[in-house]
Amino acid sequence: QVxxxxxxxxxxxxxxxxxxxxxxxxxxxxxxxxxxxRQAPGKEREFVAAISxxxxxxxxxDSVKGRFTISRDNxxxxxxxxxxxxxxxxxxxxxxxxxxxxxxxxxxYDYWGQGTQVTVSL
Numbered sequence: 001q002v003x004x005x006x007x008x009x010x011x012x013x014x015x016x017x018x019x020x021x022x023x024x025x026x027x028x029x030x031x032x033x034x035x036x037x038r039q040a041p042g043k044e045r046e047f048v049a050a051i052s053x054x055x056x057x058x059x060x061x062d063s064v065k066g067r068f069t070i071s072r073d074n075x076x077x078x079x080x081x082x083x084x085x086x087x088x089x090x091x092x093x094x095x096x097x098x099x100x101x102x103x104x105x106x107x108x109y110d111y112w113g114q115g116t117q118v119t120v121s122l
Contacts (some may be wrong), residue, residue, distance in 0.1 A: 002026040002111050004096050009116030012086055016120070020081040022096030022113060030054060030074040033102050035109055036081045038092035038118075045095070047104035049081060059102050064090075086120045093117050 008020040022034070035050035049070040050059045058070055067086075072079040079096060094116050097109035 002029070002032065002098050004098060004111055004113035006094065006096050006113045006116040009094060009118045011119045011121065013121055014086060014088055016086050017082070017084045018086065018118060020083065020094055020096075020116060020118070022079045022081075024077045024079075024098070028074070029072065029077045029079065029098070032098035032111075033100060034070075034072055034079040035097045035099065035103075036070060036079075037095045037097060037106060037109075038090075039095070039115075040089075040092040043092075045106055047106065048094070050102045050104070051079065052102050057102055059104065061104070083118070086118075088120045088122055091118060091120050 003025045006022050036048040037045050038048050039045040047061050051070045051072050067084050069082040096113045098111040099109035
């Protein structure tokens, strides 16, 4: 079992940047594919990005491709989401998740953090 805690959210103006972190405790993070999802008010939780366990393969939603970068540091048991050129439509609660494969499907991820709020103003 692994426990996940997100941090780094906040309020930023459009065009700005934020870096989210997801710290894991319990089982080592290198055992899992890591993903980021987000949920805006009144909308379904949607896939943002994922990264493989150790070879650096990544997958991004089209809406964030070229603006967001997912990375991980297995020695620190932490995964990151660097978000640049933020837009108001990126406003959401962002969740990190751990699972067995690099996939966009929410149900494939076994463990979830509590989320961190990101708000992008005009």
